Amino acid sequence: MNFTYLKFEILRTLRNRRFLVFSLIFPLVLFFAIAGPNKMVIVEGIHFPLYYMTAMASWGSMTATLSSGARIAAERQIGWTRQLKITPLSTRNYFAAKIVCGYMMALFTVLALGVAGTILGVHLSGPEWLKLVALLLVGLIPFVVIGILLGHLMKVDSLGPALGGVTSLFALLGGSFGPIFQSGFMLKVVKDIPSYWLVQASQSVLSPSGWPPAQSWIVIGVWTVVMSRLAVIVYRRDSNRVS
C-alpha cells in the first residue's frame, strides 16, 4: 500500500462535509433525539438505547461504506480513474484506499455512537464493546462491495438518489429505525438482508452464546460473494468501454 496516496485519500474523505453530516452527525442527532426520551423502554429484550445505538451505528457506518465506494462514480465521470490507470497505482490499491476510507469513517461513526450510548446509560463490559465493534465491522463488508458496485453502475446525477434509496431501504428493512417485522414471513425475508444482522449485533453480543447465529454469517458471506461477482462484471464492462 502506498501511504502517501492513502493519506491524501483520507484527507479528501475528511474534507467532504456532506459525507460527515450523513454518516456521523445525522445518526448521532437521531440517537439522542429518539433514544433520549425512551431510556427505560425495552425492545427485543434489550434496553432501547443499546438497541438504538447499534441501529444508528449500523445506519451511519452503512452510509459511510456505501458512499465511499460510490464516490468512484464521480472520479469516473471526470476522467480521473482513467488518469490513474496510466500511473503505476494498481486497481487493487485504488479500491483498497476507498475501502480504508469507508471503514475509517464507519469506525468514527461506531465509536461516536458508543460514546453517545454510554452517555445515555448503555453499559457493556470491555470485551462486549470490542466484540460489538468487531461484529459491526465484519457486517459492513457487503456494503463496501455494494458501494463499489454502485460506483461503477451509476452516473453522478443518479448517484445521490440511488445511494439515498439503497441506504434507506437497507436501514429500514434491517430495523435501523426500529424493528418493523416481529414475526411471520416478512421477518424471514429481512433475516436474509445483511443490514438486519448489523442491527442485531448488540442482541448477539448479549445472547447466551455471545455470538451471532450461523444464519448471520451465511447471509453476510453470500451477499459479499454475490455482490463481488457483480462488481467485477460491472468493473470489467466499464473498463472496456472507452468514454
Next chain:
Amino acid sequence: MNETTRRPHGIVVDHLSKSFGSVAAVRDVSLTIETGEIVALLGPNGAGKTTTIDMILGLSRPDKGTVTLFGTTPANAVLAGHVGGMLQTGSPPQYLNVRELITMVASLYPHPLDVDHVLEMTGTAEIATRSTTKLSGGQTQRVRFAVALVADPDLLVLDEPTAAIDVEGRRDFWNIMRSVVAGGKTVIFATHYLEEADAYADRIVLMARGRVVADGPPTEIKAKVGGRVIRATLSEVSAEELMTIEGVAKAERQGEGITLSCSDSATSDRVLRELLTRYPAARDFEVHGVGLEEAFLVLTADNEDSAVSGTDDANPELDGPGFER
C-alpha cells in the same frame, strides 16, 4: 540499468485496428517512434487520434495489432512509471489543493521529480495552495500537465492538451512544454491545429478516418496540407505553360477554368501577381486555403482508392455516417 537498456526500442505501433460497433476508429495503423522524438498526431475530429493514444497507453485493447513501449507492453511500461499522460478528459479530483494533488500523484511513481520543481516548471507554483476545483481553464490545463510531468516519464503523451484553452493560453502552454521536455523525452501529442504540430513537433503523423495518411517532417506535411489554391477563368493557356510560373506546384484546367496549387499563402500571392502581369485576360479570381479538412479529404480519398484497388479488406462502413467516436 542504464538509459540505453531501459529504453531500447522507442515506441512501436504495429498494424493496430480498433472498431466501436460498426465504426472502424483505427484501421491498420503502424508507426515507429524513436526515443527522444517529438511526434504530433494531426487530424480532424474522428480521425482516430484519441483511440490510437488510448491503445498506446494501454487504456483500450486493440482488436488487432500490438503496441510496444520501450520493448515491453503498455501495461508494463505504465507500471514501471515510464509513461506520463495528459488525457483529453481528466479533471483533477476535488478536496485537494494543487500541491497536494501533485504530491499524491508523485507518490505513485518510482522516480518522481521534486514536486516544487514541477510546480515551478509548469507555472503552477503561485496557485499551489488553491483548490483544484477553483482553477481557470488554462490553470487546470497546467495542473494536468504537472500531473503528467511529475512522473518524470520517458514517454509523455498529450491528447489535445490545448483543446480547452484560448490562443494566448495555448502559446504559454507550448512554451512551458518546450522548455521542460528538452531533455530527451519521447513526446506524442494529438492536435487538430497544423500550426501547433508544425511549431512543436519533429515529425507529423497525419491521420484521417482511422488511417495514417501522411507521415514526415513538418515541412513535408505542411506542403501537403497547408497549401493555397488559386482558381481563375483563363482560356488559351495550357496547364504546362502555367506550370512555368514560379511557385506553382500543380496546374490544372477544366474547360475555361484553371486551378493552380501553391505550397503556402506567400507563394500564392506571388503567383497571383505574376498571373495578372502575364495574362491580363484572366478574371474571376478566387484564392482559398486548402485547409486541413479539405487536405484530409483529398489525402483520404487517394488512400481509399489505393485501398480498393489494393489488397485491403472491403470496408462497408466507409461512407457510413460520422467517424466521430
